[in-house]
Amino acid sequence: MNYQIELRHFIYFLAVAEELHYRKAAEKLFISQPGLSTQIKQMEEILGTQLFVRDKKKVSLTPAGEFLKKEVEFILNHLEQTKKQVKLIGEGQLGEVRIGFLGSAMQNVVPNLLLGLKEKYPTVHTTLEELSNRAQINAILADRLDLGFVRLSRVPKGLDVRPVFEDTFSLVLPAEHPLDEKNFKNINQVADEDFILFSQDYSPMYYDTVLSICEDSGFVPNVSHKSVHAQTIFKLVENKLGIAIVPTTLQHGFQMKVKFIEMKNIKQRAVLSMVWKTDNRNPALQKCMDLLMKL
Amino acid sequence: MNYQIELRHFIYFLAVAEELHYRKAAEKLFISQPGLSTQIKQMEEILGTQLFVRDKKKVSLTPAGEFLKKEVEFILNHLEQTKKQVKLIGEGQLGEVRIGFLGSAMQNVVPNLLLGLKEKYPTVHTTLEELSNRAQINAILADRLDLGFVRLSRVPKGLDVRPVFEDTFSLVLPAEHPLDEKNFKNINQVADEDFILFSQDYSPMYYDTVLSICEDSGFVPNVSHKSVHAQTIFKLVENKLGIAIVPTTLQHGFQMKVKFIEMKNIKQRAVLSMVWKTDNRNPALQKCMDLLMKL
DNA sequence: TCTATCTGATAATTCATACTTATTGATCAT
DNA sequence: ATGATCAATAAGTATGAATTATCAGATAGA
Numbered sequence A, B: 001m002n003y004q005i006e007l008r009h010f011i012y013f014l015a016v017a018e019e020l021h022y023r024k025a026a027e028k029l030f031i032s033q034p035g036l037s038t039q040i041k042q043m044e045e046i047l048g049t050q051l052f053v054r055d056k057k058k059v060s061l062t063p064a065g066e067f068l069k070k071e072v073e074f075i076l077n078h079l080e081q082t083k084k085q086v087k088l089i090g091e092g093q094l095g096e097v098r099i100g101f102l103g104s105a106m107q108n109v110v111p112n113l114l115l116g117l118k119e120k121y122p123t124v125h126t127t128l129e130e131l132s133n134r135a136q137i138n139a140i141l142a143d144r145l146d147l148g149f150v151r152l153s154r155v156p157k158g159l160d161v162r163p164v165f166e167d168t169f170s171l172v173l174p175a176e177h178p179l180d181e182k183n184f185k186n187i188n189q190v191a192d193e194d195f196i197l198f199s200q201d202y203s204p205m206y207y208d209t210v211l212s213i214c215e216d217s218g219f220v221p222n223v224s225h226k227s228v229h230a231q232t233i234f235k236l237v238e239n240k241l242g243i244a245i246v247p248t249t250l251q252h253g254f255q256m257k258v259k260f261i262e263m264k265n266i267k268q269r270a271v272l273s274m275v276w277k278t279d280n281r282n283p284a285l286q287k288c289m290d291l292l293m294k295l
Numbered sequence C: 001t002c003t004a005t006c007t008g009a010t011a012a013t014t015c016a017t018a019c020t021t022a023t024t025g026a027t028c029a030t
Numbered sequence D: 001a002t003g004a005t006c007a008a009t010a011a012g013t014a015t016g017a018a019t020t021a022t023c024a025g026a027t028a029g030a
Helices: A007-019 A022-029 A033-047 A063-090 A103-107 A109-120 A133-141 A204-216 A230-238 A283-294 B007-019 B022-029 B033-047 B063-090 B109-120 B133-141 B204-216 B230-238 B283-294
Strands: A052-055 A058-061 A095-101 A124-130 A147-150 A159-167 A169-174 A194-198 A222-227 A243-247 A258-263 A270-277 B052-055 B058-061 B095-101 B124-130 B147-150 B159-167 B169-174 B194-198 B222-227 B243-247 B258-263 B270-277
Touching (some): A007 A063, A022 A033, A058 A063, A124 A283, A133 A147, A133 A270, A230 A258, A270 A283, B007 B022, B058 B063, B063 B095, B133 B270, B169 B230, B204 B270, B222 B230, B230 B243, B270 B283
Antiparallel strands (some): A169 A258
């Protein structure tokens, strides 16, 4: 007596409302006519309202039935759409990947990833945020970020890392500096100059690597300035306040009166890695990873 | 194997999505836990998507489940409303309009609408609820409300807004305050006093507008108290804990020892707007809108 | 006035399946 | 170990949505 409306009722109702004929509607639904009759009757009981007028020889909708027909059409359409969307999200087709990156990753890795995503999974949204190594790690741990691009060799437990891009280092000199690509042999030629480097706590790995480069040539650099912005470092070099060693890709994208000398012969490389939470189940992230494996 | 989704599934799903705990959800639904488990599992099979992650010791929603939860909330609300409407129409009524409003809309706009409706469409039912801006927007999106009266300049996609009433602002002062309509020239005469305002998150637009009024007179107000009730604000003013700036119509309907000075000369206006879902098909809402266009 | 033939509604029966209870396996805390 | 607490699984039950068979009423053609 005290049943609950079910979608079945709506589907049956719509068929009758369209056909205005029980037998035909039942045929269309591949059920028997008596079954349809009882279900519609039950529906009217649940709603407490007559939906059809069964006159002699013909069936028609009451005003309430007329209204319900429009609503049912909407509800069933909406449902169909929802089912589709749920499936897509489940497959990672829709959804969002929150990406963090170091400024130096913006030269090629991140743009390539975004282009690839746009092409292969145009329905995946991305948000971008430029953050320091440490800030990215914290954000990933706190699930404010899905994917980070950092220069770190070690990451906390629960996170995975994978190198995605290896870059040589370049010496950055003022445009008028006597050294150039031809007469440059070894970094110890500038052992006595002041060095401008990225801050130690902004990127410990970078800092250590640069020190090891100098060490390999037998000197300890005199670090006069530290900064977290490539822009600032180049500006300082331009103004002859020192020289710098940076990942080579950073030479693009800035307009400065400085020259770059790529140091291909040294073994150290600037490694950009991606980091993510091991148990991150964001399906859109998986798509990102697949793509990055191929870059 | 090839079942059909039913409303039962949605109701069960929502319970689990809310409790994130099968046994508790089952208790709430007055069914057994295994029954619930199998139904959810079946639902996931039908949709072809994982909705919950059953991790060791805890249940959580997948992104697809998160999305579905919002949709199911909407669908079930909409269905409940549809059932009501059908019943009303069946009884010869035109249906129901669910109206939300800010307290400050109760002075003239909402009562006028209700009177007009009662006169022209006596068969339209109305329900009223006083809600904040944000609560109204959420309720409209979730189909718990047909029409809202808010003070907002922007609304989410899928909603329409239309200004319905423009009001001047009034300065609210304790009855004994030296300033009055005659010697009042400019708001900067009270620049040094403490201000009591409606909370920022209750009505961002109001807050910004009041700040801009002060800014135009060259000062930043010292906001000592914030409240969501006009009553409270007036009481605080009455007790000389500060002065306030409110939409002028609020001066009616309260018995307080405060005086209002209407600031006709400033350009800012308190705009009350109506909001509704663009694709709301409630026929009773249409009648409401027709009426409001003429007010 | 008969039939023949439509309609949808009932009645009796069948059968699918949403439930139940009982149990298991896994994880945690003590 | 031991017990507590999860969700999942297994097996049996019972609800109610189906079926078939039939009925009652209306129309139309002789």
